[in-house]
Amino acid sequence: MATTSVVSAFRVLEGVAELQPIGLSELARAVDLPKSTVQRCLLTLQEVGWVESSAAAPTRWGMTLRALSVCGGVGLRESLREVALPVMNDLQLATTETVHLAAPDGDVLVLLERLDTSHRLRAFLALGERIPLHTSATGLAYLSACTPEYVADYLAGPLEQRTPDSMKDPAAIRAELAVIRERGYSVNVGGLSSGISSLGAPVLDRTGAPVAAVSVSGPSSRLEPSRFDDLGPRVADAAARITRLLRP
Numbered sequence: 001m002a003t004t005s006v007v008s009a010f011r012v013l014e015g016v017a018e019l020q021p022i023g024l025s026e027l028a029r030a031v032d033l034p035k036s037t038v039q040r041c042l043l044t045l046q047e048v049g050w051v052e053s054s055a056a057a058p059t060r061w062g063m064t065l066r067a068l069s070v071c072g073g074v075g076l077r078e079s080l081r082e083v084a085l086p087v088m089n090d091l092q093l094a095t096t097e098t099v100h101l102a103a104p105d106g107d108v109l110v111l112l113e114r115l116d117t118s119h120r121l122r123a124f125l126a127l128g129e130r131i132p133l134h135t136s137a138t139g140l141a142y143l144s145a146c147t148p149e150y151v152a153d154y155l156a157g158p159l160e161q162r163t164p165d166s167m168k169d170p171a172a173i174r175a176e177l178a179v180i181r182e183r184g185y186s187v188n189v190g191g192l193s194s195g196i197s198s199l200g201a202p203v204l205d206r207t208g209a210p211v212a213a214v215s216v217s218g219p220s221s222r223l224e225p226s227r228f229d230d231l232g233p234r235v236a237d238a239a240a241r242i243t244r245l246l247r248p
Helices: 003-019 024-031 035-047 065-071 076-095 137-144 148-156 170-183 225-246
Strands: 051-053 061-063 098-105 108-115 130-132 186-189 196-204 210-219
Touching: 003 024, 003 035, 003 061, 024 035, 035 051, 061 076, 076 098, 076 108, 076 210, 076 225, 098 137, 108 137, 130 137, 137 170, 137 186, 137 196, 137 210, 148 170, 196 225, 210 225
Parallel strands: none
Antiparallel strands: 051 061, 098 108, 098 210, 108 130, 186 196, 196 210
8 A cells, every 4th residue: 555545544544533423525524635535545444444334324434443442442432332322222122121331431330321211110320320340230241251350359349339239248249240151141139229120241342351231220120030031131132232243
């Protein structure tokens, strides 16, 4: 590839990273290059797994997690949310309960997106809520996919008790994580909010490391144990779909 082509490709890549999701015409104006040049660069960058186009029209371009992992996570959460939303919508329609997407920030998860149920009685967490890993379905699901070293370090620290039903004993949490790995999804009854039950599953990157977790939540009076065998596999399938979409 000629030097000018390499320079153009980097200008296009930087434009996508800064402005994503962005259309071809808007990107061409932003980087001050002809549309034909920008389109060639985008197709080349897509071929090597650094950018991706939206499935829906009009076409919008964004960074892939492959590029984000190399570039230090530019726009990671927004890209994750964009990929996950259609799957979350399917899960919400299938379960009729609230669906959450959370991603790590240090040793907690942060709620990135919530799709509410139409039921008057519902689970509610504010966007941006910081969620301890050991007290929630999303957190336990995420923790179940972490390395043994990370789990050991996390459990060696102080473990907040959000409700009387929050697990605090490291041995009990380790045992629960083993069950989650075997079953494919987590179950949390009242551990984060009293009277609320949730089921969660981890979202993984191309290396198998967890990058997020998705869950279904609702009042324990409605999310009874008799529903867990139906809801759990649905959550696990949704997380697996998001995982596949994230991988370049």
